[in-house]
Amino acid sequence: MLKILKYSFYDLLRSKWTLIYFLFFLLITQGLLYITGDEAKTIVGLLNVVVILCPLIATVFGTVNFYNSREFTELLLAQPLKRRDIFIGQYLGMTLSLSIGYFLGVLIPFVIHSITYTVDYSVLSILLFVGVFLTFIFSALSFLISLITDNKIKGFGLSILTWLLLALVYDGMQLFLLSMLDNYPLEKISLVMTFLNPIDLSRVMLMLKLDMSALLGYTGAVFNKFFGSSFGYAISLSALLIWTVIPVYFINRISMKKDF
Amino acid sequence: MIQFQNIYKSFGKLEVLKGVSAGVDGGGITAILGPNGSGKTTLIKMLLGMVYPDKGEIMFNGKPIKKEWQYKNDISYLPQIARFPENLTVTELINLIKDIRGGTPNEQRLIDLFDLDSHLGKKIKHLSGGTKQKVNIVLAMMYDNPVIVLDEPSTGLDPIALVRLKDLVLEERAKGKNILITTHIMSLVEDLSDEILFLLEGKVYFRGTIPELKDFAGEDNLEKSIAHLLEHKHAENIKV
Ligand SMILES: Nc1ncnc2c1ncn2[C@@H]1O[C@H](COP(=O)(O)OP(=O)(O)OP(=O)(O)O)[C@@H](O)[C@H]1O
Numbered sequence A: 001m002l003k004i005l006k007y008s009f010y011d012l013l014r015s016k017w018t019l020i021y022f023l024f025f026l027l028i029t030q031g032l033l034y035i036t037g038d039e040a041k042t043i044v045g046l047l048n049v050v051v052i053l054c055p056l057i058a059t060v061f062g063t064v065n066f067y068n069s070r071e072f073t074e075l076l077l078a079q080p081l082k083r084r085d086i087f088i089g090q091y092l093g094m095t096l097s098l099s100i101g102y103f104l105g106v107l108i109p110f111v112i113h114s115i116t117y118t119v120d121y122s123v124l125s126i127l128l129f130v131g132v133f134l135t136f137i138f139s140a141l142s143f144l145i146s147l148i149t150d151n152k153i154k155g156f157g158l159s160i161l162t163w164l165l166l167a168l169v170y171d172g173m174q175l176f177l178l179s180m181l182d183n184y185p186l187e188k189i190s191l192v193m194t195f196l197n198p199i200d201l202s203r204v205m206l207m208l209k210l211d212m213s214a215l216l217g218y219t220g221a222v223f224n225k226f227f228g229s230s231f232g233y234a235i236s237l238s239a240l241l242i243w244t245v246i247p248v249y250f251i252n253r254i255s256m257k258k259d260f
Numbered sequence B: 001m002i003q004f005q006n007i008y009k010s011f012g013k014l015e016v017l018k019g020v021s022a023g024v025d026g027g028g029i030t031a032i033l034g035p036n037g038s039g040k041t042t043l044i045k046m047l048l049g050m051v052y053p054d055k056g057e058i059m060f061n062g063k064p065i066k067k068e069w070q071y072k073n074d075i076s077y078l079p080q081i082a083r084f085p086e087n088l089t090v091t092e093l094i095n096l097i098k099d100i101r102g103g104t105p106n107e108q109r110l111i112d113l114f115d116l117d118s119h120l121g122k123k124i125k126h127l128s129g130g131t132k133q134k135v136n137i138v139l140a141m142m143y144d145n146p147v148i149v150l151d152e153p154s155t156g157l158d159p160i161a162l163v164r165l166k167d168l169v170l171e172e173r174a175k176g177k178n179i180l181i182t183t184h185i186m187s188l189v190e191d192l193s194d195e196i197l198f199l200l201e202g203k204v205y206f207r208g209t210i211p212e213l214k215d216f217a218g219e220d221n222l223e224k225s226i227a228h229l230l231e232h233k234h235a236e237n238i239k240v
């Protein structure tokens, strides 16, 4: 597995994708720090970018990369290797190189910032963490979708649709549902819905850590009320972990049964 | 060494293999023949664990290959359609396989045999079809394995390369290896095969030597015998 991980990792590190990802976050972070001059505000601003864009880029990239490395995959399949190592190795190589691009892109401006100002690394580390999680989750989802869908265009469409649904449509749907169901236990529904969306989860998790109740929104407030901030934090973290493990589990399962 | 035991495989509604049983052992060259789409590549990919049978089992050295992968260390496999990462150079590709498989391959002998020296630094996507096939052959044959599986090895090769390929395969046979080969080129079958395994309509329609096949079909030349098999497929009883 390590050999394959290494090949995929270096392959992507050399490709311009990782670099673009890195530069993008570097500029955004540096820009926000410069404009606001305030690290807490920068983190909140970044959060809104991170929860939308990390999933988007991981989705686009996961799909494109999967179909592009199809030849590599077929070559590997005929070699004395475990299937699991071939697929999980490629997935990890890809998602790690993206994560590193993101991680350094955000971290470096803060490190520079910390020379003259104080930086709260505990909050920053959560932001970094959340972005890496989202990168892992959405590249796994798109990898999984591509694995199931042999048709490139269809696979790409489905992946983007998944992103669109979770990143943009979901919130609207949730509001709509809550306004429709006046008499039901709204809080529980909204709680469940938060767990079902890794993007919502990430947002809530960071808001809890930032202790910004004004920014929690309805779902966040409910979350806070039910679990309190530290338990809520732990529970959202576990939920994100589950969100990462499940698609990877299915990548493994489906790749074991697929004909090439 | 290799046993296909009652193999069934469908792709959607298309039943490709409907109870194929065959064994290969004791060295020599077995030609797997059959019309386009008869399931030759499918059968071979099953041996490599790339396609899974719906029913039946494949044994390698007496053990089922299901969920196994180490046995592939003993197989040299040439895919019908060479699909390589297009941006790698020939050398990088060879090194990639060496890195993955380990061991001590002898690629230089094959590079010389097919005059590939001047192409080593080129990217795969810039190679001509025949040159790509030569690279495919180098990658497949650079390891010294007891089993060799060649799916349409002659595709795109010029006459000189074809002669060298034949010699190469015969050389390997002389070492007592088990060689499976598919091809539509009858001269290649005549020159190489010790035995023919003819797939038709999902079954092993004929299994035997070339003289036996000619006998079976009542023709005196191989090409005609094969044509005869295809034309009379419903009338004859099946000899296995
Ligand atoms: N992954 C797949 N999905 C759907 N159909 C497939 C798949 N692989 C093979 N087939 C179908 O199975 C049949 C047998 O294909 P196969 O490649 O085994 O034939 P073949 O005997 O090797 O033919 P040829 O002489 O052209 O190489 C074909 O009809 C092919 O379209």
Ligand SMILES: [Mg+2]
Pocket (backbone or CB within 6 Å): B040, B041, B042, B080, B151
């Ligand atoms: Mg074929």
